[in-house]
Amino acid sequence: MSNSKNEATESTTLQTDLKAEQALGLIGLGLMQKMTQEGTANLNWLAEEAQEKADLLALRQRLELTALAIQTGAPLSTSEVTQLLGARPGSAKTERGGLTAKRISRNVWKLSRSEADSAYWRN
Numbered sequence: 607m608s609n610s611k612n613e614a615t616e617s618t619t620l621q622t623d624l625k626a627e628q629a630l631g632l633i634g635l636g637l638m639q640k641m642t643q644e645g646t647a648n649l650n651w652l653a654e655e656a657q658e659k660a661d662l663l664a665l666r667q668r669l670e671l672t673a674l675a676i677q678t679g680a681p682l683s684t685s686e687v688t689q690l691l692g693a694r695p696g697s698a699k700t701e702r703g704g705l706t707a708k709r710i711s712r713n714v715w716k717l718s719r720s721e722a723d724s725a726y727w728r729n
Contacts, residue, residue, distance in 0.1 A: 668692075672705065675717045682707075687715045 624632075672690045675682060686692045687707045698709040706720045 653689075672717070676719060679716060679718075681710065682715045684713050684715065684716060687717065690717065 629697060675686075675690060680691070684695065690706060691700070691702045691707060695701060695709070695715065696706050700707045701720050704720050706718050707715050707720070709715055719728075
């Protein structure tokens with residue numbers, strides 16, 4: 607009679623003896639199994655959300671390099687101008703986003719700010 611009483615108390619202690627980390631692990635395991643069974647179709651919104659976020663570090667570096675190129679007037683290659691403008695220059699003088707890239711010679715460009723009068727977007 608005492609043997610069955612010990613088994614009953616052991617089973618109740620096992621149920622309540624679960625640590626928080628273990629419970630979290632079991633929940634995570636159950637979630638992973640459920641996701642595997644359902645497939646990854648429900649997780650597409652996570653990938654889309656990650657793609658929409660801007661790379662702010664790359665943006666900051668691009669803006670700093672653009673300001674430095676304008677300030678120094680250093681000659682730039684076509685690939686460098688493409689990187690700074692965000693698009694490949696199509697003609698000898700290309701304006702984009704308030705910047706003007708002028709071709710000096712083959713594969714040599716100079717970047718400057720666009721004139722205020724020629725800007726099509728005015729406040």
